[in-house]
Amino acid sequence: MIENSFTNYSKKIVPYLDGSMSQDEVSEFEAYVMTHPELEAQINTKAEEMSLLKSMIPAQSPTYETHDSLESELKQSVFNLLKEDHRTLMNRIQDKWEEFVNR
């Protein structure tokens, strides 16, 4: 039984480290770790592994020029594509009807 719960908590190390646990789960997990130092050692090993893993995934930021050109392209898209269509009265009634039906 005790071994079972230790295994269960060991399985929660990754969610604990990557922040996908809820606040309640975190509190419960941390309370368990306080009384089980051997689990703490496992957490440290896993944390090292995770940071190693993150370092193997590129997080390449754009160069200054690319950043500028990208921003101006996105801005242009917003101004070119986000235009109100010329709507007739019938179109507007249809829109309102769709809105009402899908409410």
Added chain:
Amino acid sequence: MTDMKRTDFFQLIQPLTDKLYRFAFAMMPDDLQAEQLVIDSFNAYLIKEKKSILRQDVDLTQKKTLPVIRRKHFKGILQHMITIGLRRSIQLNEQLKISRPDDFKAFYELDPKVRSVLALRFEAQFTVEEIEDMTAMPKYEVIEKIHNGRFLLLNHLNAEATL
């Protein structure tokens, strides 16, 4: 939409520029291709979500709700980026081999789907459930890809260490 509203919308998504590029670069390791991928995904998102964006009033003074709205748009754009990026990275696989940075050789040798899931999980910090939504993969497949990717990357590292 008035010019003012368009300016507000642009201001809302402007802080996402670098994040979008980073994910695009994880899919396509080439500056021009990554930039183009961001532009195309963004355009596809605008065309698809035009109506809802036009109806939405963006209040840039609402500091509490702003990050939530921004994140929603970020996820929407990434959703298109994943679809377009996967197709392109398969089509341009040979061409992209030349531009792969040596530092991330192991990562770029992975299957593009695994790569996208790993980048979403560990670089963009999305939860498994959010990735499930964005990729339209079932949860078990997302978890499987994270595990496989992690295993392959760490194995590569161990193999390098023993050399």
